[in-house]
Amino acid sequence: MKGRNRSWLATAVSLALVLVMALTGCSGTNNSGSEGGKTTNSGEGTTTNTDGAPVTELEGTIKVWDWDEAFLTKMVPEFNKLYPKIKVEYTVVNNADYMQKLQSGIASGSDVPDVILGEMNYRGQLFDLDVLDNLEADPYNFSRDQLLDYLPSILSNSKGELVGVDQSITPAGLAYRRDLAKQYLGADDPEAVEAMLANWDAFIEKGKEVQEASGGEVTMFASFDDAYRVLREQNSKPYVDGTTVNLTDRLQKPLETVFKMRDAAILGKYEAYTPGWNASFAKGDNIFYPMAPWSAKWNIAANDKDGIGRWGLIPAPEGSYTYGGTSVGVYKGSKNKEAAWAYIQFAYMSDEGMTISYKEFGNMAGTKEFFEKHKDWIEAGTDYDKYFAGQNLNKTFIEEIVPTVKADPQTKYNAMVQTAYSSLYPLWMKDTSITVDAALEKLKSEVKNLAPEATIH
Incomplete structure (x- = not known):
């Protein structure tokens, strides 16, 4: 690595x-x-x-x-x-x-x-x-x-x-199922897995290979929301100035990449933090999940009780995030x-x-x-x-993930954007006729409803 x-x-x-x-x-x-x-x-x-x-x-x-x-x-x-x-x-x-x-x-x-x-x-x-x-x-x-x-x-x-x-x-990378990585990517060692996913374009292409090899049964991320969390935060930059909220500048790029993943059929159909999403860690129909230090306890150990030795951790392609x-x-x-x-x-x-x-x-x-x-x-x-085959998780976080972490300043408008997004993304995930531009305009509209005093770009 x-x-x-x-x-x-x-x-x-x-x-x-x-x-x-x-x-x-x-x-x-x-x-x-x-x-x-x-x-x-x-x-x-x-x-x-x-x-x-x-x-x-x-x-x-x-x-x-x-x-x-x-x-x-x-x-x-x-x-x-x-x-x-x-x-x-x-x-x-x-x-x-x-x-x-x-x-x-x-x-x-x-x-x-x-x-x-x-x-x-x-x-x-x-x-x-x-x-x-x-x-x-x-x-x-x-x-x-x-x-x-x-x-x-x-x-x-x-x-x-x-x-x-x-x-x-809460610096974050990607947890992955070693068994699925070995079967569909040809390697399960963190250094090898990281090397084959140098950027999101490479990630998408590998995802297409996994989709074809598994007959559509295995995806790269369990959810549209999992991918969005990673891409949104690694593209971190301030986008709220007083009552002005610049969503186009902040979210256009990450949404474009997530929609490419959706259209390539490499995202699972779970909604994050639902019972189905929780069960997917042990089920083995998705390879990658967002992972912060707390995730080892609350996501991996809690949801994959028999998963000792089954997991690995790598930095996300194109940078870390919170x-x-x-x-x-x-x-x-x-x-x-x-x-x-x-x-x-x-x-x-x-x-x-x-x-x-x-x-x-x-x-x-x-x-x-x-x-x-x-x-x-x-x-x-x-x-x-032990869930990660002895990989020293915190050393990986400190040495491999921390140096490129970014984070947005937080205001009430950031919280409103997240509320609006959470109400919309399940439909974006299911209805592939919805385009990035249409989704972004709908998001702006929903944020404006929550914050009528704000100027939304």
Whole structure:
């Protein structure tokens, strides 16, 4: 694989100097959250200053809403070992319900968490509510320079304020079924598979060969949406300026490529994150899937329980991208901002918290320091590597995928574009008489209906 012998030091330097990246805990439409509103109280800390040194005892009660109950039940007791006087009241909220519940709480003024998560699909909408504190101001005094270079753009609001840190970086490539790659592409080694897919034209041509050899039973991607996610994000660039949304400039090229894939019959008929799509990982009728670090747990292991040794990971043709991701910020109206920040620092950036978060959940912090200090963790691999025939997934992400990651700044209009697209793409996938130009014009119309005040190009 390209860059396989690149030294860690060189990679660390590239992390600091070049476009680098963003895991997750959640996907673009991750359905991994627990249901309902289960609330748990834990503990009753010493505070730390911005470099982690203890300065004084800290007391208070904070509310945390999160969809990963396993993370909460493990992390909160560990947090309370260092901060015994901070009481954490956490509520498990399905990520699909999170934004609505949050807006209801803000409107009523009665139930808003101190620690607020922003999943990528609605992150811009959250940021534009202007309810998150600037983390570079008092009492936090956190510097964006501590983050990987590509992250501030997707953790800042429209005023340029840094309003979140990353739950886990989400640089993404392509997971693939080794058995299908061997059968239809003639190779299953990541380096060989990557070499034969130098660009999307080559990908499409290989897809045609697979379609013919399998009698139409095996496709390259499981869904139109899978292909779109990859192509949209690797073509990342700002396209919202105030109330002007330039969809033609932003989406014409990725849509043209996805429609070529559709017309070549190399895309499966599943809709992303449906039961059929989930089952397809084990079924074996599609070769490639978008994959971020969180995908090994939530997509591969969860959906292909017998898939040990069955998978591989490569960078996507023509560049890397972000896939999902979650910001973590502090509510402006919080009465316990320092306690909320202590929780965020511990869970997502401290050595103690990241020991748990990385080793048990596979999360990688979005700070440069994490990669400078924990090279040994990356070298050691994780338990999910077994699904990938021992391929060191996180080393592949860091060395092969991170250097070309791009990410769009997020506003409410980005969220509206995604909402409009999600309502339209199933028809684009099924009705091959719909052209790229017609699809783009329909998308513009739907976005205009959601945002009548905006100028849509």
